[in-house]
Amino acid sequence: MIKSLLIANRGEIACRVIRTARKLGIRTVAVYSDADAKALHVRMADEAVHIGPSPARQSYLRGDKIIEAAKQTGAEAIHPGYGFLSENADFAQDVIDAGLIWVGPKPESIRAMGLKDAAKKLMAEAGVPVTPGYLGEDQSADRLKAEANAIGYPVLIKAVAGGGGKGMRKVDAAADFDDALESCRREAASSFGNDVVLLEKWIESPRHIEVQVFGDSHGNVVHLFERDCSLQRRHQKVIEEAPAPGMDEATREAVCGAAVRAAKAVNYEGAGTIEFIADGSEALRADRIWFMEMNTRLQVEHPVTEEITGQDLVEWQLRVASGEPLPKPQEELSIKGHAIEARLYAEDPAKGFLPSIGNLEHFELGDEGRVETGVEEGDAISPFYDPMIAKLVAAGETRDDSIAALTAMLDGTEVWPVRTNAGFLLNALLHPDFAAARLDTGFIGRNLDALVPNEAPNVSIYRAAAMVALAEAEDGSSGELAGFRLNAPARRSVALSAAGSTRIVSPDDGEIAAASGFADGERVVVFYEGQAFEFGRSVRGSATAAFASNGAIVSPMPGKVTATEVSLGDHVTKGQRLLTLEAMKMEHALVAPFDGVVAELNVAVGDQVQVDAVLAQMISAEPSAP
Template sequence: MFSKILIANRGEIACRVIRTARKLGVRTVAVYSDADAHALHVEMADEAVHIGPSPVGESYLRGDKIIAAALATGAEAIHPGYGFLSENPDFVDQVVAAGLTFIGPSATSIRAMGLKDAAKRLMEKAGVPVVPGYHGEAQEIVLLASKAREIGYPVLIKARAGGGGKGMRKVEHPDDFSEALSGARREAKAAFGDDRVLVEKYVDKPRHIEVQVFGDNFGNAVHLYERDCSAQRRHQKVIEEAPAPGMTPELRKAMTDAAVKAAKAISYSGAGTIEFIVDASQGLKPDRFWFMEMNTRLQVEHPVTEMVTGTDLVEWQLRVASGEKLPKTQAEITLSGHAFEARIYAEDAAKGFLPATGTLYHLKFPDTVPEGATMRVETGVRAGDAISPYYDPMIAKLVVHAKDRPLALQALVAALRQTEVAGSTVNAAFLAALAADPDFSKGDVDTGLIGRHQQALTEIAPPNADIVAAAALAASGAGALPPSNDPWSSLAGYQHFHPAARRTRLHYGEHDITAKVSVRPDGRFAVTLDEPYGSTNAHDLRAAPRLARWPGHVTVFSGAVGYTFAVPDPLARADESAASSGSLRAPMPGLVKLVRVTPGETVTKGQPLLILEAMKMEHTIAAPHDGVIAEIATEGAQVTDGTVLVRFAEDVHA
């Protein structure tokens, strides 16, 4: 076993690797960028080395700096985590050339599976079923469009390098192919440095089921059963589970046999995942699944496999990379119970899952789960940390396990409803709604489920009077004082013969709320609210409020929903000259990737104006109404959250 390893990653996966290394007595070296100088993984590691500025291209993608850090600290091996350099064969070659061990597969194996088109040709030769499509080298638009017609619409354009939904477009009609191809190529180029694509048949009711495989350097390869990752938004997973609901013995055998066959075809060593697309339109059948791609690394969702098989996959990685055989044979790997993983992201589900930033002023994960269930929280942040625009906005993964799917799902919903995050918009309420969705609850899930139910899943009921009253009480400062029969001690302001009322203003969404907080003769607080809420006795709320106060805001938690109220500074004056009701502002920090219109041009409502790239994804900014463009952001400009991107002619003098 190694005595010291370097982790070429950040966030929750770096923390995850550190915990297992510590258990095995292996010392760890963290690397960090400017933005991560005070990150949790830096604090947890035995040593830490600064590798550059915040952008990934200047830090976490700098293989030379990472290898230099490993050599300088005496590390014997490098664990890549996932993302960044984890599937870069050139980096693996450089690691080996430096006399270090790469904790993962060989560069040859990564190259074999690194390009989706080449991987599919290889799998066809190995006898693994492959989804119908075009996986050739030619990239001319005329040829690709012709192949799409041959395959039959709808088709899926996919980047041949990378994954995670980046560089992917579904195309319903031939007229839309050209624009979709351009968007997929731009996104693929930005994310992976390779704009080449492949075209595949779009499966009508697809399920995304993947098999965890593991190989060693002695020719052994096993599977650790399957995971279902069909619950996706924008082609990115949000809730994963193991085993797959509705899985039949026949399909499981066919799928796991194919996965092991795929791993052996490339002499695979280490942790890997074979991803399949399954046509569930007629139920799960052994002749209706096809190979999509192989991820030659540990997956984000690996904890659900660990929970149902009783394994530590990171420990397996370290043992195999250090020269040991697989810890278990296939016969020794068994399934037990059911597990779910929910990814908590800083994102606004109601606004199309736009990534969000912010400071995590309040962060609390559940400390209990229903009887018969277990839970673990995988995170790389703590209260006070900032969500950076430079990296993936995932805050944590909630992982639960129980004896069966209904109990595990109950535990997941309970955990999400107890999670509290304030300081950034998060998707906890969306995840709880998805977990409680009738189709999801009964296991009738496919990759289109979220899209079909998106409005219902992302809709948040307005706060009721109790929630508003709790926010007003907290904002007034009175709620911080203990109830007392002595009115002098209940409120700082006191008028002769009766306690003074405090007037508090709140802002929620588009609404301004005025509240009056006063003390009753018995020491309780009374909150009088604007219509339509009416008067409320704040200490007779139906449940004790869970809330967080943070600069300029109060967040009240009700189940998985966090209602955030802005508390205006009474001394602050609004800058009326800055108002521009029809102007468009950046919903997040990002790069203006493409500008589609020019100043003076007349546009119509819904017309695309520009494309903003944030966190490697493209977001189209469209006109909210008809008008004439007066000013528009410059292509290539880096903008911050709230930057004015577009001004209309009628708004110039606003």
């Protein structure tokens, strides 16, 4: 078994590898950029080496620095994780040439599957069904258009070196082909340095089915069943599950058998994924599922396979790289239950999924289910890397069980001030088409408006925020006075502002959202159904209000309150007497600085107050009843 391991990656996958290595007694070495100097994977590893500035091309993509770090620390092996250099055949070869163990497939296997056209030809020769299309060497525009006409529209133009949705164009009619081809080639050349394309028949209701395969150096290859990764946004996976809904045993045997043949065709060692596209317009059938490509690395979504098989795929990788045979033969592998994974991204769905960066001042993902993350509360989300901050994985006996468990995990997600897609993911899980497993890669695009949550809080969330604010006040120094009202029954209320408006809110006036939250100085933050809602409020002990200037009624000196002329929530006019304070044997009238509403009344007759104490708070905005 390998004794020491360098992880050439960052974030949650580096933490994931470190956990298994630690379980196996393997010493771990992390590498980090400037941005990751205090990252969780650095803190978890036994040793860490700085490899460059924050941009990945100057750090995590510098194979020479990574190999140097391995030699410097005495690491025997390098695990590439996923992304960065994980599918770079030249880097894999450099690792081997340096006398180190490469925890991954042989470089020639990576190369064989690296170009989509060559891979599809190889798969066809191995008896693996491939999507109807054109893989020819003649790349002239006339030939490509003629082939597209022969295939029949719609067709997909795809860069042979592409990935992540780049270098792909759907063409619906012959009149659109020339412009789409030029655009695709231009993007492919810019992104991959290779403008060669292939053509595929466009599948109208495509489902993304992939099979986990594993090979060893003893000639053994097995599959660990399939996953459904159809829920995608702009060709990026969002929610994955295993096994694939609607996959019967006969179809599973055919598809997984084809995946094993594909892996054997390239003498595969280690973890890999054979990706298929299925026609989802009808039930899954073996004759309507075709090879798409192979990912020669561990996948982001590998936890769902681990959950249904009970196997640790990182441990399998390390054992295979150490020269051991596969831990289990095919006949000892089986499916138990169902698992779903959601990718929690630092992005704001309400603002077009723009990335969200900053410090995780509040970060709570609960203690239910399985959480894979590379950050903790207080860590920073930087602009330099992928915005995925965690994977939430739920498993159950049935698909419905796992959906319910993951829904609960997302509902309990609390992240602030970084924005996340938790509410968006929750809405996807609750959509009736998802519950009924009516899935294809267009699901999110068709339902986008329904899936993006409303960023404006409703009345029940306002009331939840009021509860949080009042609870915080009652725990503080002025707790006994919170909600006090002269000459009337006690009525708890608080002034809150959000989305450009201000309300006097009482939690006693109706339904309260089942939310959680915290109050912090001038703000209240409430978490509900995966979303974070921020409310402004007036500040105790300060002459400034969170949402209205000069609204704090401040004691000019130490004294005693001898009269209160108003009650909480009263409308008052500029110059109207609010309070009377006796100090130095004289009475001082405190008046309203502008027309408005009494948002806070923090004192009662007879109270002794200190200088600069906030006695009351006014807001100028016209309140709207909740």
